[in-house]
Amino acid sequence: MMFIRAYVFFLGVLATLFLGWAALTFIPGIQIKEVKPLPGLKPYTEQELRGRAIYIREGCVYCHSQQTRPDGFGVDQRRGWGRPSVPGDYVYDRPHLLGTMRTGPDLFNIGARQPSEDWHLIHLYNPRATSPGSIMPPYPWLFEEAEEAPEEFYRMQGKRVVPVPEQFRPEGKVVIATQEALDLVAYLLSLNHTYPVKAEKR
Ligand code: HEC
Numbered sequence: 001m002m003f004i005r006a007y008v009f010f011l012g013v014l015a016t017l018f019l020g021w022a023a024l025t026f027i028p029g030i031q032i033k034e035v036k037p038l039p040g041l042k043p044y045t046e047q048e049l050r051g052r053a054i055y056i057r058e059g060c061v062y063c064h065s066q067q068t069r070p071d072g073f074g075v076d077q078r079r080g081w082g083r084p085s086v087p088g089d090y091v092y093d094r095p096h097l098l099g100t101m102r103t104g105p106d107l108f109n110i111g112a113r114q115p116s117e118d119w120h121l122i123h124l125y126n127p128r129a130t131s132p133g134s135i136m137p138p139y140p141w142l143f144e145e146a147e148e149a150p151e152e153f154y155r156m157q158g159k160r161v162v163p164v165p166e167q168f169r170p171e172g173k174v175v176i177a178t179q180e181a182l183d184l185v186a187y188l189l190s191l192n193h194t195y196p197v198k199a200e201k202r
Contacts, residue, residue, distance in 0.1 A: 109192060
């Protein structure tokens with residue numbers, strides 16, 4: 001009698017583990033194996049990939065999601081964050097940056113919503129300069145401060161002066177974007193999934 005019960009218990013454990021594996025690993029694996037990039041989706045350029053690595057390094061994903069949900073799953077559609085995302089939108093995203101927190105807005109289509117490089121640079125240098133009262137942290141280490149001089153002077157040296165309003169930068173200084181800031185903004189501008197999607201199977 002004792003022996004049979006142990007045997008049944010063991011089978012139960014095995015079945016539970018198997019079901020968990022099948023439902024959470026095996027079946028989803030089959031479902032996404034064949035996902036192809038959508039026709040409008042472009043692979044990231046090298047610069048965008050460098051920017052993506054900085055997005056990961058700076059932890060932007062802890063406050064920003066990159067997934068737009070359909071009506072009935074929240075207010076994304078009413079906020080104008082773009083059509084619901086589908087698996088084919090993420091083929092080039094490894095690791096994916098879907099995010100789970102929305103302390104800030106969803107960035108799945110930020111490149112379409114805010115296409116200005118200047119705006120992004122100023123916002124990263126000091127979010128309060130573009131968005132009064134913003135609680136997003138500033139990222140000043142992505143910028144250099146240099147003596148004030150006509151923009152021409154720095155442009156000739158291949159440097160990108162950021163048009164930060166006077167009251168948001170140190171007196172007598174200009175703000176210059178580092179390559180890292182430019183790469184990060186190139187990545188943000190590439191987040192534009194506004195191409196049309198035919199109704200998919202899934
Ligand atoms: C502590 C949370 C937090 C972190 C970390 C954070 N953000 Fe934000 N972000 C916000 C909030 C809140 C807003 C809305 C206010 C604003 O525009 O500044 C925002 C707004 C934005 C916007 C404008 C979105 C829109 O729809 O106008 C962009 C772009 C952005 N963040 C990019 C980034 C990037 C890139 C990083 C990483 C370098 C980052 N954020 C890190 C909280 C955060």
